[in-house]
Amino acid sequence: MRNLLKRSLSGLIFVILFISAILYSKESYIILTVVFALIAIWEFHKILNFKSIASYIFFGAAAFLLLKRPDSYAVSIILVITLVSSSFLIYQLFSKKEISSKDDRSKMGLTIRYLVFSFCFLILIPFEKDQYNPYLILTILILIWINDSFAYLVGKNFGKRKLFESVSPKKTIEGFVGGLFFAILTGYLISHYIQQYSTLNWIVIAIIVSVIGTIGDLVESKFKRQAKIKDSGNIMLKDMEGF
Template identity: 70%
Template sequence: MGNLLRRSFSGIIFVLIFVSSILVSKESYIVLTSLFALLGIWEFSKMIDFKSFVSYIFFGLVLFLMLKRPESYAITGVLIITILSSVFLIYQLFAKKEILFFNDRSKLGLTIRYLIFSMSFLVLLPFYKGEYNPYLMICILVLIWVNDSFAFLVGKNIGKTKLFVSVSPKKTIEGFVGGVVFAIIAAFTISKYNTDFTLLNWIVIAVIVSVIGTIGDLVESKFKRQANIKDSGTIMPGHGGILDRLDSLLFAAPFVYMYINFII
């Protein structure tokens, strides 16, 4: 019970801080997500034993250029690289292949593709058609949190079939399906209040964040398994590190960005 209370309390504080930063201004959102990114880089660097400040500097440069020139064709190129890298990580996950990084150069490349580029698209996500749209970001977060919450509740109560036992033994197929179903239900509700997109588009976004987000959770679990650690950090009592809290959103962000800006 004590751990559940700690987890609930820290989770509520995290949500309040995150939502407040989104609603206050675009500057507060950029600052907070940038702080999350720096903490994530620190946790991931420890996970892969990468002792260099280059990744922090690189994140700052990439984010500055993306925010300075949001219409640049370079962003499209970075998005393609990020999506392809994510697809390769998904392949390594399901093929049960070890994610290899032999030296500092390969560790830096992995950090850039897996974390820095993805986090940059998380920062860009609420900027739609040249305008900062805080309610778009909140709706996406609601879909993520609904999926995570009901995947946990359904899996805990009726889950029997393991989803990916070698990486995350607690996840079940029933929980995964429950998370997707309730995220789609949430998309129906969101579409009535947020008319930026059609109902069909909100359903597609719900499926993306549910399926890709779950895979992102599994990918991060794979990194932790390889590093032989339980959590990415200790900054959030009951949850672990910032990567443990953002892994689903982080992995799904480039896919949602692509759908919203290039497909709709």
């Protein structure tokens, strides 16, 4: 009960901070996202048993350069690297192979590909044609919240078949389908209020959020199981996983 109250309170604080930063200004959004990125890198270093400031320096430099030149070819190159790396992590997840990071060089590379580049793109999401659009990132957060909430509710009440028991025994196929369905429904409803993108675009975004979000949770769970860590983070980072 105490853990539930602790998680609920920290989650509420996180949501208030993040939404306030998004709506206040682009600078506050960038600053808060950078802070969360640094915390996430620190926590991931603990999972990997890796001590280095190089990841923090690399993240700062990469985020600064991408914000300065969001239309440069470097963005496309980093996107390709991230997609290839993510595909390999997914392959290791489903093939049940261990995600190897035995030396400092491999741990540094894994941190950059898995976290640093991901947070760089998170910073860039609300920027389109040099304009800051806070409602774009807010709607994506709503889709994530809807997917996670209904995946939990449907899974808890109707879940019988395990989705990936060896990595995350609590996730069920029914929960995944429930989260996906309500995320798509929410995407459809959003398209009627925010007409910057078509209904099909919002539905595709909802599917990506649901599927990739679930796979991302499973990959993270695999990292923690390999490190024999039950939870990554005490308060705030655990809530960041839902976003």
